[in-house]
Amino acid sequence: MSGLCRAKYLPLSDQRGGAWCSALGLFMRLGVLLLAWAAFGCFWCSSAETPDVAAVRRKLAQAILAEGSEQQKLLAELSDSGSKFAAEVFTAWLRDGVYIYSSTDGSKIPVLLEETQDTEGKSRALRIDNGEFLKDPQGADLHFASSDLSPADTDMRLRSTIQQTIDTLTLSDPNPTARRSGVLKFGNSQKTGYIPLLQKKLSGEKESEVKKAIQEAIALLQLSSTDTKVQVAAVDELGRLKSIGSLDRLRALAAKRDCPPEILRSAKRATAAIQDHLWWVNFFGTIFHGLSLGSILLVVALGLAITFGLMGIINMAHGEMIAVGAYACYVVQNLYGAGFGFSITLPFSFGSKPISFGLHLPGLNASGWFYESYFLVALPLSFLSAALAGLVIERTVIRFLYRRPLESLLATWGVSLVMQQCFRMVFGANNVQVNSPSWLLGHFSVNDLILGYNRLFVICFGLLIVFATWLLLAKTPLGLLIRAVMQNRGMAACLGVRTSRINMLTFAFGSGLAGLAGAFLSQIGNVGPSLGQTYIVDSFMTVVLGGVGSIMGTVGSAMGIGTADQVLQQTTGSPVTGKIVVLLTIIVFLQWKPGGLFSTRGRTLD
């Protein structure tokens, strides 16, 4: 047997049962990791509420009613509050949406009118000072049309102060991202008057990203200064900060005809530094995109590496296994929401009645974190449903074609056509939308490099799946049997291995991996009946390039193809050219290494 054992295979040493148990264990471990991931995501998304709403409300009401310098002072105080509500009131104020209600006892109450109107075009009035609705003495809500009330007074000066207050409010927003975008708005305003305000904020700021943004904004504002020394310092500062956003301003500054030489020198230096930085950011961005694309390819091709590479079955329906997984996600999502149902009417009729059948499953109507968690249920289900589909195909079609690989290609293509049409009949010919859970939607940035959570998730999970597959094949009894059957079917059968059962399980496992890939793809794009077709040629190329039968080769070639594709997309500026070049390169590459990247060495000719 050892003669037949090729280098890549691990020695067949241990012969214990319990293949199912260890597979189950692996799966549970996978689940725990996923849960941890989810918890992390939830934590990340939560953010603090406004500090002391009641005080802000009182002060707002005062500010609206006050006049002159008193009003200016109150507004300045409010601009530090960081309250979202205050921002809303101010915006409404600018649009004359804040009204003054004079009550019977002579006091004046500032109110907002609700957006929902009753049949007479009237709506309830929300008191700004305590957040309750205005009531008559009996306790019933009062309704007003906008013409019933007088809007709060504004004049030019007040309006500009209010606008400034709104802008400043964003600077104390509790959410760092909102704070940062507020700062950037200031930086591009070209109003040097904001510099002292920003400098005050800078000293109180703790988030390093926001801090950097404030420094950038200050320097950008200083560019408009009349003092050459300040300008030079600002240019140097921008260069030091490697501020990509200021590149255009710096170029414009250097291009000015009357630009003093010292500024020109600094600007050139700063522009060079920023461009250098930009190049690196783009470089790593491309690599990151390439890796995430590679990971998708990897997960898609890994299942194929098992069914095609290990078993020698050309499963053209592999793409449809991907679609099965993606649609499983869709169904689970709908079951968590409003429910799922379909009905099919066949074009034949039986007697006078057309034959039709359908199914309707009620949904859970979940919301909040419970709804978000649907993906965690969908992941294992997409694996299981695709594995089941694979099992059925193996038992009904492929089992007869193990000795005729070319014909398995044709028969499975037939299966793929049938499955595509079934998807069309059940889910409709149009794409369906699978919503990403919110913990996969955001992104974070490291040094201007933006990393999306969904792409990160795909990379991490791709690596996890490769690791799990390797564990299954190399460390479990089931994996041992799989390798034995794939290396020498006849010998394994002689030793008492039930080869047909192993074939079935291996094929189901490979299909299940395709289902997982489908779950990923549903998070990245839309899900349609021909989803699998998009990836089938790519994934076959990945397996062939990697070297048939080698899991490591598949990893290498998937990452290589993904990265090359992205780099070529960047350099040629067109996604299609990149793809064509990659395909042709692979064809030429196989000239040099016909067995793929990690080819196995054997002495047999056939």
Added chain:
Amino acid sequence: MRSGVTTAEKWVLAICALMLVLIIPSLNAFTPEGFFHVSDFSINLYGKYLCYAILAISVDMLWGYTGLLSLGQALFFALGGYMFGMYLMRMIGSLGQYHQPIPDFLVFLGWHNLPPFWRPFSSFSFALMMAFVLPGLVALIFGYLAFRSRIRGVYFSILTQALTYAACLLFFRNNLFMGGNNGFTDFKFLLGYDLRSPATQRALYMVTAVTLVLIFLGCRWLTRTKFGLLQQAIRDSENRVLFSGYAAGNYKLFIFVLCALIAAIGGTLYVPQVGIINPSEMAPEKSLEAVVWVAVGGRGTLIGPIIGAVVVNALKSWTTRAFPDIWLLFLGALFVLVTAFMPKGIVGLPEQFRGLAKRLKAKPLPPPAPHQTPCAEPSQSNPDQHFAKTK
């Protein structure tokens, strides 16, 4: 069956050929409306089927006779079609939507002059030459690379599929100046004859039928020469052929290029009859469909692909009209059933039934027949019927 063709069989073939070439067109031209009349629409449709039959022969010469399952034959078909389509586009002249002397899609893309590589295509003979040269060249380069590094079996299939996929993506691009997504359409004249007149279509049908018969006879002759024997030897055991001192790679390259040319002829005749050529003609599915025709008709025979192409396409025309929703279900199921239970296709059915009958006679209680058929195939004795057994 093939080694000793009886005179009767020759007569049957000759009558079929006569029927195709002369009788169907005369039924179109000379009979009044009625049962025997072949409508203009039908003759156009038959012409399309015959083009597909030519493509099917090229697939079969590779797959059935040489054991090379090429999933890229539609590429050569479409390339031939595109080259000839360029000539037809030039023949539109200023009669297009925009009334400009250059093809409409170029006007649409904002061009005022013809791109240089389009210019020679105003000549019929140049376009016809290119319809052979380009597919032949592509096949030569790809085949040289593939066979030199001894890519075979399923790898060959996957690579040819990748090639046609890459070409398909390429032709979808607008800046190739080949019509992009919409391809070429709205043809008007061929050698001065109006393409929309029934007489031209009838003539085109006749040319197609004659070409098909000639290709059939040519391939029949080729498969009976020493070359043909070698071709089948390569299919059955390439290594033994190599060890016997034959450069199997060169033989394969020759047949690959030859089949690319045959497919290109099909494409060239297809475009003026169907009136449109676009990149979806070279999509990987199209090549697979051509393989289905061969599988259904019966590979390893030359009449099989013709029967398969006509039968499957006629079926397709009917189902897509009668039950548009389930056409794919039907095609898929047909495919699975044919590959699993009818390895020799329609042509092989009588033999299969004879074998079944023999077994029924031998054993009073046989095991369930359909499951046995595919598994029993490798042990059958006729070496000619051994299909590509790639390990």
